[in-house]
Amino acid sequence: MKTEPNKNLRQFQQVMEIIERNEHDRSRLIPILQQIQDAYRYLPPQVLTYIATALDMPVAEVYGVATFYAHFSLEAKGKYIIKVCDGTACHVKGSSRLLDTLYKKLELNRNKLTTDDMMFTVEAVSCLGACGLAPVMVVNEKVYGEVNEKRCDEILKQIKEEETMATTLQEA
Amino acid sequence: MNDMEIMTTINLNQVKETYDKAAARIHKRIIVCAGTGCIANGALLVHKALEDAIQSAGLGLFIELELNQHDDHEPDKKSYQMTGSGCQGFCAQGPLVNILPDEIMYVKVKPDDAAEIIEKTIQNDQTIERLLYVNPVNSQRNKGQKDIPFYARQNRLVLGECGHVDPENIREYISHGGYFAAEQAFTRMTDIEVCDVIQESGLRGRGGGGFPTARKWHLTRLEQSDKKYVICNADEGDPGAFMDRSLMEGNPHRIIEGMMIAARGIGADEAYVYVRLEYPLAVKRMRKAIADATEAGILGEHIFGTEHHMFIHIMEGAGAFVCGEETALIASIEGKRGMPVPKPPFPAQKGLFGKPTVINNVETLAAVPLIIRNGATWFNQYGTAGSKGTKTFAITGHVANTGLIEVPFGTTLREIVYNIGGGVIDDQGNVTGEGFKAVQIGGPSGGCLTEEDLDLPLDYDNLLAKGAMVGSGGLVVMNKQSCMVQIARFFMSFTQSESCGKCVPCREGTKQMLSLLDDIIDGTANQETFDMLEEIGLVVKKASLCGLGKTAPSPVLSTIVKFKDEYLQHIHDKRCATNNCLALRSITIDPEKCIGCMACARKCPVHAISGERKQVHVIDPEICTKCGICFEVCKFDAVLGFN
Numbered sequence: 140m141k142t143e144p145n146k147n148l149r150q151f152q153q154v155m156e157i158i159e160r161n162e163h164d165r166s167r168l169i170p171i172l173q174q175i176q177d178a179y180r181y182l183p184p185q186v187l188t189y190i191a192t193a194l195d196m197p198v199a200e201v202y203g204v205a206t207f208y209a210h211f212s213l214e215a216k217g218k219y220i221i222k223v224c225d226g227t228a229c230h231v232k233g234s235s236r237l238l239d240t241l242y243k244k245l246e247l248n249r250n251k252l253t254t255d256d257m258m259f260t261v262e263a264v265s266c267l268g269a270c271g272l273a274p275v276m277v278v279n280e281k282v283y284g285e286v287n288e289k290r291c292d293e294i295l296k297q298i299k300e301e302e303t304m305a306t307t308l309q310e311a
Numbered sequence: 312m313n314d315m316e317i318m319t320t321i322n323l324n325q326v327k328e329t330y331d332k333a334a335a336r337i338h339k340r341i342i343v344c345a346g347t348g349c350i351a352n353g354a355l356l357v358h359k360a361l362e363d364a365i366q367s368a369g370l371g372l373f374i375e376l377e378l379n380q381h382d383d384h385e386p387d388k389k390s391y392q393m394t395g396s397g398c399q400g401f402c403a404q405g406p407l408v409n410i411l412p413d414e415i416m417y418v419k420v421k422p423d424d425a426a427e428i429i430e431k432t433i434q435n436d437q438t439i440e441r442l443l444y445v446n447p448v449n450s451q452r453n454k455g456q457k458d459i460p461f462y463a464r465q466n467r468l469v470l471g472e473c474g475h476v477d478p479e480n481i482r483e484y485i486s487h488g489g490y491f492a493a494e495q496a497f498t499r500m501t502d503i504e505v506c507d508v509i510q511e512s513g514l515r516g517r518g519g520g521g522f523p524t525a526r527k528w529h530l531t532r533l534e535q536s537d538k539k540y541v542i543c544n545a546d547e548g549d550p551g552a553f554m555d556r557s558l559m560e561g562n563p564h565r566i567i568e569g570m571m572i573a574a575r576g577i578g579a580d581e582a583y584v585y586v587r588l589e590y591p592l593a594v595k596r597m598r599k600a601i602a603d604a605t606e607a608g609i610l611g612e613h614i615f616g617t618e619h620h621m622f623i624h625i626m627e628g629a630g631a632f633v634c635g636e637e638t639a640l641i642a643s644i645e646g647k648r649g650m651p652v653p654k655p656p657f658p659a660q661k662g663l664f665g666k667p668t669v670i671n672n673v674e675t676l677a678a679v680p681l682i683i684r685n686g687a688t689w690f691n692q693y694g695t696a697g698s699k700g701t702k703t704f705a706i707t708g709h710v711a712n713t714g715l716i717e718v719p720f721g722t723t724l725r726e727i728v729y730n731i732g733g734g735v736i737d738d739q740g741n742v743t744g745e746g747f748k749a750v751q752i753g754g755p756s757g758g759c760l761t762e763e764d765l766d767l768p769l770d771y772d773n774l775l776a777k778g779a780m781v782g783s784g785g786l787v788v789m790n791k792q793s794c795m796v797q798i799a800r801f802f803m804s805f806t807q808s809e810s811c812g813k814c815v816p817c818r819e820g821t822k823q824m825l826s827l828l829d830d831i832i833d834g835t836a837n838q839e840t841f842d843m844l845e846e847i848g849l850v851v852k853k854a855s856l857c858g859l860g861k862t863a864p865s866p867v868l869s870t871i872v873k874f875k876d877e878y879l880q881h882i883h884d885k886r887c888a889t890n891n892c893l894a895l896r897s898i899t900i901d902p903e904k905c906i907g908c909m910a911c912a913r914k915c916p917v918h919a920i921s922g923e924r925k926q927v928h929v930i931d932p933e934i935c936t937k938c939g940i941c942f943e944v945c946k947f948d949a950v951l952g953f954n
Contacts, residue, residue, distance in 0.1 A: 208649070227708070228550075268590060270551055284348065
C-alpha cells in the first residue's frame with residue numbers, strides 16, 4: 140500500500156502517542172497493538188517495525204504477537220466490520236447460512252473478506268456470548284439477534300443509506 | 312458521592328442505611344434488563360420510552376436515588392425509581408421489564424408498550440396480561456419470576472443479585488450487603504482464616520477442571536515473595552457459555568469483592584481481570600465498577616483503614632481461546648504470544664512476572680463473598696458430597712427456554728431440560744414430548760450425555776466418569792434431527808483452529824482428526840478411518856501439553872462411545888439418518904405428491920431430473936449434485952431429502 144510521506148508521518152505521530160501513553164512498557168504490547176488497531180482499523184507493517192524499535196525488542200517478536208491473536212489484522216479492514224457468531228448455539232441455528240448470505244450480498248468469499256470500497260469486512264468469529272438470540276451478528280459494536288436473510292438485508296440497507304446521507308451532507 | 316469522598320475509611324453501614332432509607336420512599340421500581348441480549352432486542356429504547364411515559368404522566372421519577380432528600384418533603388407524592396440491570400438470563404424473552412414490589416415480569420416489551428405499562432401497572436396496579444410470559448408447555452401466562460418455571464426451579468445464589476441490583480451503582484450493591492465480606496476479611500480475619508473458610512465450604516473452580524479453590528490459595532499464601540498477584544480469568548471462550556459475561560455485566564462489584572478476598576487470603580496487593588474483547592459491555596461495566604470502588608476508598612491504598620493495598624487492572628484479550636489456560640493467560644498479560652508452558656512450576660509458585668499468582672474463574676470469585684458473608688456451612692448445604700454449592704449452566708440449542716440458569720450440583724439433567732428448560736423443541740420450535748437425543752455439556756472440552764443419563768445427578772465426578780465434564784457449563788440440547796458426527800466435527804474444527812501450535816500432538820493430531828471426520832461426512836471413509844480416529848484421539852488426549860489439547864478429543868471420543876452406530880452408518884451404509892450430511896443425502900421425489908408440473912426438471916442445472924408432463928418425475932442420483940434447487944421450486948413438497 141502506497142502512502143504519501145506526510146500522511147505517513149502523521150501515522151507515526153499517533154503511534155508514538157499510544158506508546159507514550161503505555162509508558163514504553165513491553166508487557167503492554169497487546170494493549171498497544173489494540174489501541175493502534177482501533178485507530179487505523181488494522182496494523183500496518185511499517186508500524187509494527189516502528190513499535191519494535193520504540194520498545195527495543197525484536198521485530199519478529201512483535202510480528203509473533205500480532206499474528207498469534209485472531210483480533211489483530213495485518214490487512215486493512217472495512218469501515219463496518221460485520222462479525223457473524225459461529226458459537227455452538229448460533230451454529231445449530233444456521234450461522235453458516237447467514238455467512239453465505241452476507242458473502243453473496245457483498246460479493247465476498249472465504250478468501251476475500253473486505254469489499255473493494257473498504258466499506259465492509261465480514262468475519263466469522265467465536266462465541267459472542269449472546270446465545271439466547273442465535274444466530275447473532277455484530278456490526279462494529281452493535282449486536283443484532285435472530286438475524287435471518289430479511290433482517291440481514293435491512294441492516295445492510297440501513298448502513299448503506301446512512302453512508303449515502305453522510306456523503307451527501309459532506310458534499311453539501 | 313460527597314458523603315464518601317470526605318471519609319478516608321468507608322463506613323459501609325452508613326452508606327447502606329442512607330441508601331435503604333431513600334429506597335424505602337420509593338413507591339414502585341421499574342427494572343429494565345440491560346444485558347447484551349436485551350440491549351440487542353431494543354431494551355435501551357424501551358428504557359427511554361418508559362422514562363418519557365413517566366415524565367409525561369407527571370410522576371416523580373428517580374433514575375438516581377436522592378439520598379439527601381428529607382422525609383417530610385411532599386410526603387404524599389409517590390415517587391418511582393427506574394434502573395437498568397444486568398443480564399437476567401432469560402435472553403430469548405427480552406427485553407425484560409420487572410416491576411417491584413408487584414413482582415411482575417413483562418417479556419418481549421416494545422417501546423410502544425411503555426405508555427400502557429405506566430398507566431395501568433404503575434398508576435393503577437393492574438397487570439397487563441398480554442405482556443406476561445406464556446409457558447410453552449401449557450400455554451398459561453405466568454405473572455413473575457416466582458411463577459415462571461424457568462426461574463422458580465432454580466437456586467440463584469451466585470446470579471442472585473444479577474437482574475436486581477443496578478450494576479452501575481456501587482451504593483446499591485452495598486445496600487444489598489456488598490463489600491461487607493471484604494471488610495470482614497481485611498479487618499477481622501487473618502489470611503489463614505480466609506483460606507480456611509473457603510476450604511471448609513468445599514468450593515471448587517468453576518472454570519473447567521474443578522480444582523479445589525482453597526488448595527490453590529493455601530499454596531500461594533505459603534510462598535514467600537515481595538509481590539503476589541490475583542488474576543480473574545474472564546476469558547470465557549467456550550462456545551455456548553456466557554455466565555461470566557452475565558456476571559460481569561450484571562454484578563461487577565461482586566467479582567471485585569471476590570478478588571479482594573482472594574488477595575487477602577494469599578497476601579497480594581495487585582490483581583488483573585483478563586476479559587475477552589468480544590465482551591465490550593462487560594469490560595465497560597467492570598471498568599466503571601473499579602473506578603467507583605476506587606473513588607469510594609474500597610480499592611486503593613490502606614483499604615478499610617488497614618495497612619493493606621489493593622489495585623485492580625483490566626486486560627482485554629485479543630481473541631485466542633487458548634488464553635483461558637492459566638499459563639497461556641499469564642503469557643498474554645506479559646505481552647507475549649498466549650502459549651502454555653509445562654507445569655510445574657505452578658502459577659502458585661511462579662506465575663505472573665515470575666511471582667506467586669492465584670488464577671480463579673469469574674464464577675468462582677463471585678461465590679467467594681457469599682461464602683464469607685453467610686459462612687461455609689451455608690454454602691456446602693447445597694450440592695453433592697464432592698461438589699459443593701451451585702453451578703450456572705448456559706442452556707441453548709433445541710430447548711424451549713434458552714438462557715442462563717443456576718442449580719445446585721446434583722440436579723439431574725431431566726430437571727434442567729424438561730422442567731427449567733421447558734422441554735425439547737423440534738426444528739419448527741414446537742415442544743414435543745419426545746425428541747430428546749443428547750446434551751453436549753462442557754463445550755469443546757466436554758462430551759455428550761444421552762437419554763440413559765437423564766437421571767444422573769450432575770457434578771464434577773459423575774460427569775468425568777461419563778467422559779464429559781462440567782467445563783464452564785455450556786449445555787447444548789439436541790433433538791433427534793441433530794447429526795452427532797456433525798456436532799463432533801463442529802467442536803473439532805473449533806479446537807483445531809484454536810490450537811496454539813506449540814505441541815505436536817495437539818497441532819497435528821487435531822488436524823488429522825478433523826480431516827478423518829470430514830472423510831466420514833463426505834462418505835469416503837472406511838472402517839480404518841474410524842479406528843484411526845479413535846486411536847489418534849487417545850494419543851492427543853494423553854500427549855498434549857495443556858488442557859486444550861488434553862480435552863480436545865473429548866467430543867469425538869464421547870460420541871464414538873455413545874453413538875457408535877451412527878458413525879458406522881455414515882461409514883458403511885453411506886447414510887446420515889438425520890439427513891444433515893449433504894454428501895450422504897439421497898434426494899428423491901415422492902411419487903404420491905409429484906403432479907408432474909416439470910418445474911424441477913426445467914430448473915435443474917445438471918439435468919438430473921427426468922419425467923413427462925403429468926407423470927411422476929425421477930432424480931438420477933449419479934448426476935444429482937444435491938444443490939437443492941428442485942426442493943426450492945417444488946410447490947408440492949414432493950422433493951425429499953432436504954430438511
